[in-house]
Amino acid sequence: MEVHCAGCAGCCMDWTALLDDYEADRTRQRGRFADASDSDSDSTSDNTENERRPPFDDDANFVPLTRDEVRTFLDRGMAAAMTPRFWRARDEHEAVEIDGQQVAAIADRPVFFVGLRKPPKPVAPFGRAEPNWLPTCVFLDPTTLQCRIHGDEHFPSECGAYPAHNLELGHETECERVEAAFGGDRLLDDRLSDDELGDGPLLGSQAIGEKLFCHPQPDDLTGVVDRLETGHLRPEDRAECIAVASASSPGTLAISEHHYETGKTQAMEAMPSAGGGDSGNSAPDSASWVGPAIDEWHERYDTAACDDDDSVSSPDLAVTVEEDHGAPETPGWEEGELE
Numbered sequence: 001m002e003v004h005c006a007g008c009a010g011c012c013m014d015w016t017a018l019l020d021d022y023e024a025d026r027t028r029q030r031g032r033f034a035d036a037s038d039s040d041s042d043s044t045s046d047n048t049e050n051e052r053r054p055p056f057d058d059d060a061n062f063v064p065l066t067r068d069e070v071r072t073f074l075d076r077g078m079a080a081a082m083t084p085r086f087w088r089a090r091d092e093h094e095a096v097e098i099d100g101q102q103v104a105a106i107a108d109r110p111v112f113f114v115g116l117r118k119p120p121k122p123v124a125p126f127g128r129a130e131p132n133w134l135p136t137c138v139f140l141d142p143t144t145l146q147c148r149i150h151g152d153e154h155f156p157s158e159c160g161a162y163p164a165h166n167l168e169l170g171h172e173t174e175c176e177r178v179e180a181a182f183g184g185d186r187l188l189d190d191r192l193s194d195d196e197l198g199d200g201p202l203l204g205s206q207a208i209g210e211k212l213f214c215h216p217q218p219d220d221l222t223g224v225v226d227r228l229e230t231g232h233l234r235p236e237d238r239a240e241c242i243a244v245a246s247a248s249s250p251g252t253l254a255i256s257e258h259h260y261e262t263g264k265t266q267a268m269e270a271m272p273s274a275g276g277g278d279s280g281n282s283a284p285d286s287a288s289w290v291g292p293a294i295d296e297w298h299e300r301y302d303t304a305a306c307d308d309d310d311s312v313s314s315p316d317l318a319v320t321v322e323e324d325h326g327a328p329e330t331p332g333w334e335e336g337e338l339e
């Protein structure tokens with residue numbers, strides 16, 4: 001497999017806003033990664049929409065994390081980088097009702113992923129001359145369109161494997177979608193080596209407790225599904241789900257009370273005062289650059305939305321918003337790589 005990523009980062013942001021409405025809808029429905037809605041053993045790429053389980057959020061490129069990755073981000077004071085994803089149930093037999101919605105569940109426990117947040121950032125991918133505010137991974141440097149944690153020990157395994165899992169499952173890759181929408185060559189070689197095949201994507205029952213988490217108390221999620229759907233998730237909503245994920249055990253529905261309590265405390269301590277899509281609760285300052293940067297991006301996006309001044313929408317703002325808070329720099333691309 002060989003991909004040409006310079007100037008792209010299409011798999012690290014939700015660029016559906018750059019498409020017309022019809023294409024945007026199709027792109028959202030397909031999603032970036034093999035999702036829980038694809039996780040039945042009989043899943044195939046030609047599933048009809050009726051057989052799928054649409055998520056309550058609208059992130060077309062959600063990046064799910066493993067339990068160990070959730071714990072690592074928690075330990076690093078980066079809980080603010082994470083957010084849950086729940087799905088609509090396919091039918092009433094697999095559903096629990098929360099906020100009047102049929103939520104996909106296993107053994108009456110709502111199932112969810114924990115993944116990376118995408119605050120709005122000004123980015124100019126695919127050779128575009130002007131930046132647009134797009135939901136962009138918290139770890140993507142908008143100036144270079146490179147990942148700030150690439151090669152780091154907490155680089156998500158899902159990102160490291162992309163787009164191999166899609167190729168393995170016969171799903172369209174983000175690289176091919178970018179090629180179709182904006183031209184250029186992104187997926188240069190779609191043949192997978194033995195190393196890239198690896199253990200394959202973690203799907204279905206084998207993902208329980210490892211990547212697909214089960215909340216033991218659906219009543220504790222009252223309000224969360226509503227807020228997730230409307231984009232107004234609160235820090236404590238995220239902290240609750242992050243804590244359950246961190247307390248999960250691979251292959252079982254068991255939750256460790258000790259890990260849950262520890263995870264909840266760590267998560268709440270790392271959530272800075274909420275801004276942007278959050279709704280106003282405050283918590284002690286995070287030791288990490290992540291939480292303050294997310295809040296500042298939301299504030300700057302709100303300012304830019306009611307201001308025509310282009311200078312408030314430059315990718316170069318990342319120096320102030322992210323690096324001045326402690327974000328690691330990215331090296332940039334070599335001359336010629338961006339052609």
Ligand code: SF4
Pocket residue numbers: 011012063116137138139140141146147148149150156159
């Ligand atoms: S962690 Fe890095 S590679 Fe993964 S989506 Fe975010 S910016 Fe992209």
